[in-house]
Structures are given as C-alpha cells and as structure tokens.
Amino acid sequence: MPEPTPEGTAARPTARAAIAAVADQDSFLELPCPTEGLSEDGPDGPLAWHGYADSRARAEERTGERESVVCGAATIGGTRAVLVSFEFGFLGGSLGERTGDRLEAAHRHARDHRLPVVSLIATGGSRMQEGMRALVQLQRVARQSELTGAAGLARIAVLRDPTTGGGWATLGAGADLILALPGSQVGFAGSRVRPADTDPAAYTAEAQLAAGAIDDVVRPEELREALALRLRLLSAPTTPEPAEPPTALGRTELPTTGWEAVSRARAAERPRATAYLDAYFIERAPLRGDRCGGTDPGMLCGFGLHEGRTVAYAAQCGTATTPAGYRTAARLVRLAGRLGIPVLTLVDTPGAANGAEAERAGAGAAIAELFAAVATASVPVTSLVIGEGGSGGALALAAPGNLWATPDSYFSVIAPELATAILKRGHEETRSTAEHLRLRPQDLVELGVARGIVTGHHH
Incomplete structure (x- = not known):
C-alpha cells in the first residue's frame, strides 16, 4: 500500500x-x-x-x-x-x-x-x-x-x-x-x-x-x-406467521368476462405497486441491484414495517421484468429467509422481458433462481396479484399455496393475444380466447390456484 x-x-x-x-x-x-x-x-x-x-x-x-x-x-x-x-x-x-x-x-x-x-x-x-x-x-x-x-x-x-x-x-x-x-x-x-x-x-x-x-x-x-x-x-422481533395480504385499493366489483379482467388490469388508472407499498408500510428501506451488473426499476424490493413487525417485499410495477429484476427478488427472498423475516410479493407484469438482451443476460437462469428461492424459502411467502399475471414471469414471484388476487387482476398461462397466435386463431378471436383461459380472479379461486379475492376491507 x-x-x-x-x-x-x-x-x-x-x-x-x-x-x-x-x-x-x-x-x-x-x-x-x-x-x-x-x-x-x-x-x-x-x-x-x-x-x-x-x-x-x-x-x-x-x-x-x-x-x-x-x-x-x-x-x-x-x-x-x-x-x-x-x-x-x-x-x-x-x-x-x-x-x-x-x-x-x-x-x-x-x-x-x-x-x-x-x-x-x-x-x-x-x-x-x-x-x-x-x-x-x-x-x-x-x-x-x-x-x-x-x-x-x-x-x-x-x-x-x-x-x-x-x-x-x-x-x-x-x-x-x-x-x-x-x-x-x-x-x-x-x-x-x-x-x-x-x-x-x-x-x-x-x-x-x-x-x-x-x-x-x-x-x-x-x-x-x-x-x-x-x-x-432487520433486528425487529419477527413471528413465523405469514404476512397478511394487503387490501385491494382499486375497484371492488369483479369483472364479468375474461377480456374485461385483462382490460382492467391493463388500465392506466389502476393502483400500482407503489400505492400498495405506501398503504401497507409505515416506513421502508429499499434493497436494490442484482449484484452482477444490473438493476430493474420495475421490481421494487426491500424491508418495511407493517403493524409493528418487519415484512420483506418484492413488487412488480407492471413492466416486463428483466433478468436483473428476478435476481434482485431472489436475493431479497434468500436474505429474508436468513433473517427470519416473512415475505410479501406483489405480482404485476405482462411477462418476463423477452428481447435478445434479456436472453443474453440469462433470463432463464434468473427466473429459475427466483422460482427456487420462493420454493425453498424458510419463511412464509404471501403473494397478491394486483394487476397482470403474465405467465411464468409472474408465477416466479407467486407463493404456491398462499396466492391472493384483487378484483383488478388476472393470471394467465400466457397473454390472450399470444395464446391466440400460438393456437393459430384469427386476431378477432382474442376475446373468446381470454374466456377459454379462465383467467379472472374468481376463476383463479375456483381453479384452486388462488386462496381468495381481497376486497377493500380485511377478509
């Protein structure tokens, strides 16, 4: 030196x-x-x-x-x-x-x-x-x-x-x-x-x-x-109970058709992740970056205080999640597990970023890492779909067995437009395809995928 x-x-x-x-x-x-x-x-x-x-x-x-x-x-x-x-x-x-x-x-x-x-x-x-x-x-x-x-x-x-x-x-x-x-x-x-x-x-x-x-x-x-x-x-006493899902901030009535569910979830005026985090937490501290060269402003992660205890959060903001976003969320889930802090995830993405840049940045490995972190989490994970649930890019953030939905959300195996293209149907069949996919919040509950629908009041 x-x-x-x-x-x-x-x-x-x-x-x-x-x-x-x-x-x-x-x-x-x-x-x-x-x-x-x-x-x-x-x-x-x-x-x-x-x-x-x-x-x-x-x-x-x-x-x-x-x-x-x-x-x-x-x-x-x-x-x-x-x-x-x-x-x-x-x-x-x-x-x-x-x-x-x-x-x-x-x-x-x-x-x-x-x-x-x-x-x-x-x-x-x-x-x-x-x-x-x-x-x-x-x-x-x-x-x-x-x-x-x-x-x-x-x-x-x-x-x-x-x-x-x-x-x-x-x-x-x-x-x-x-x-x-x-x-x-x-x-x-x-x-x-x-x-x-x-x-x-x-x-x-x-x-x-x-x-x-x-x-x-x-x-x-x-x-x-x-x-x-x-x-x-990070030093607050924690309890093993899962975080309670936030109450819905948007509309309370359920969509009647699949396409209505999709349109509502995509509406510009629908409440986004920031509004949910502001309503749920008294104070919070962000965790940023994937520690290998990337950040994703559309994935908000950190720790917050909710009703006297610390809850970790990873929240999508309605954008296509990049590999850096998945890696950051995986880092958050692993850290919360080590510190014994329950996790809340907010699901809202049209899907994973799917351009050439995302593939070069290791999209598959990054999504796999988050699936693995959530699947093996040593703390309870609670998930709420607040908008779009676009395929595996959304499911990676969702807790198996503790997923909730708002009336403004949908969750689908793939976006209706892409499903229509894959099935070689005409563009005019997009709406009927959305029906076939059974992607409305009430469908998710009936299919046993979601535990329930949150309303403006605590369930």
Whole structure:
C-alpha cells in the first residue's frame, strides 16, 4: 500500500469520527484488542520489509491508532450493533494480519451477543508490506462475515472514500445491504492500478448504484437515520406467521368476462405497486441491484414495517421484468429467509422481458433462481396479484399455496393475444380466447390456484 501523506488524509474523517457520526452519543465501547504489536516475525513484519516498523510507528503517531481498524459495540438509533470502522490514515486503511485479528474478534463478538454488524469502510486494500500473509486475510474476513450472516445476523456496509481492493470485495460487496457516501471511490481496482485509459466515473458510488452493486447512496447528514432505520427493520422481533395480504385499493366489483379482467388490469388508472407499498408500510428501506451488473426499476424490493413487525417485499410495477429484476427478488427472498423475516410479493407484469438482451443476460437462469428461492424459502411467502399475471414471469414471484388476487387482476398461462397466435386463431378471436383461459380472479379461486379475492376491507 502506498502510504498516504498527512495532507491526503485531512479531508477524510478518522475511524472514530466515522463512528461518532452514526453511533448514539457515548454509546460506543471499544472491544479489547486480540493482539497488539506485530507478530513473531520481527519488527519489519513477515517479509522483513525494510522500513515497515518505522511506517507503522509514524502511522500510530499520526492517527493515535495501533491498527487500521477500530472495532466495538454501540447503539445506532437505539439498536445495538457491532461497529467496525477503518482508519484510512493508518497505512491507507490497509488489511494486514493484525487487522484480520480485529475483524475476526468483532464478528465473533457479534455472533456471541446476537448483534448485527455495521462496517464503515475506507481502505486501499491489502497491506503490501506483509505480502501474501496480508492477502490471505481476505479469506479469513470473508469466512467471518459469512458465519455472521449464516447465524441470521444482518451485515450492513457503509462505503466511505475510498473503498477499493479486498476490503470492497469482502466486507463491502459481501454485505446484505450496502450504503455509500456520495462521490466515494468504490471499485476493486484502486486508482493507481487501473488501466491508464479507463473511465474513472465507473469507480464511483453512483456508478456502482447504477450497476446494481449497492443499495443506496446516502448523504453524510442522513447516514445515521438511514442506518437506524435499516437496523430497526432487520433486528425487529419477527413471528413465523405469514404476512397478511394487503387490501385491494382499486375497484371492488369483479369483472364479468375474461377480456374485461385483462382490460382492467391493463388500465392506466389502476393502483400500482407503489400505492400498495405506501398503504401497507409505515416506513421502508429499499434493497436494490442484482449484484452482477444490473438493476430493474420495475421490481421494487426491500424491508418495511407493517403493524409493528418487519415484512420483506418484492413488487412488480407492471413492466416486463428483466433478468436483473428476478435476481434482485431472489436475493431479497434468500436474505429474508436468513433473517427470519416473512415475505410479501406483489405480482404485476405482462411477462418476463423477452428481447435478445434479456436472453443474453440469462433470463432463464434468473427466473429459475427466483422460482427456487420462493420454493425453498424458510419463511412464509404471501403473494397478491394486483394487476397482470403474465405467465411464468409472474408465477416466479407467486407463493404456491398462499396466492391472493384483487378484483383488478388476472393470471394467465400466457397473454390472450399470444395464446391466440400460438393456437393459430384469427386476431378477432382474442376475446373468446381470454374466456377459454379462465383467467379472472374468481376463476383463479375456483381453479384452486388462488386462496381468495381481497376486497377493500380485511377478509
């Protein structure tokens, strides 16, 4: 790691300033350090890197820290959490062997006390002066983070400036929810090791949000409340009962014909997912991005508070769902399962996106992933069709055995127009085909596919 100059760190908050900015006043208690000083390798570390001991001594003097990370427990908005904060002024916030010791101790403390982990990251990556002994800390840190996640505890990362190298590729990108401060440099490749002709804008928090790699960019003055909300939602006591389906917001009378059901579901004035989420949840925090390059604005995912308990949601907005949308929903369902939070899905799509771009982005695999996540969910899933239920692209989001419908909805093996074409019928037979498909909400109940029709009142 190149050593930053004191001037270079002037604008960056220290590890303790980053903690003070989010923790409730006087609530932070530092964890005892597992080991101090260097290992048995001698003063200049495992590589006997000339001058390393002096660099460390200067870093200690300048920052007042003994290592590149400060770990402890605190409350954030009243919710207890383990806090891990990087000190960029200490050898560029680099990860060495002692950093690994501290991070492992922090995660063990989190599991022992059933606490979520919040990582406030600012790092240039692995510590050059410790060579491979530093690099293998990434395996160790990844294991500790995964053990915490497997224990049903939430991991939230806050990406400060910069978040690069192994710190981003383990604690950062491996977290359940990822927030970033505006303008932060975020990327696996740090600024000194990228191709000379590369676009620097790709290595920013904003670019990572657009690429589906993080959940939100949050201004520093809003960070404390953003963390408090997410910790409140992800640490709230849950019950194994399924989420109740929302009440219908649109019309209450049932459609008489199949084509009327289709027309009503497609009507521009019909209430959409956002209206349902606003009515159902007091507050909510979004989960965005599929973590492999894509986002779908037509699939809203996150966690919300409904009548005192947390419910996870994945909601289609009436558009053709892209592979990124299915992957994001699958990520939401798996995370909710690990945290023991029931899931609500709102079904509303004419079908999966079916262009060449969707096929190249792995549509089949993405839909299969969501079918699998819902089929094997360890928490109850409740589904409500609020508009169009277009074929397998809609069914992937639907809970088997706990599907409900609004009077404004339909669900069909395929859209009536496409069914007409497949059956080689004339265009004028679309309406009669819609009848044959038995796709009205009341048909779905009679066929045993839907449990019931929700009205404007609780059933």
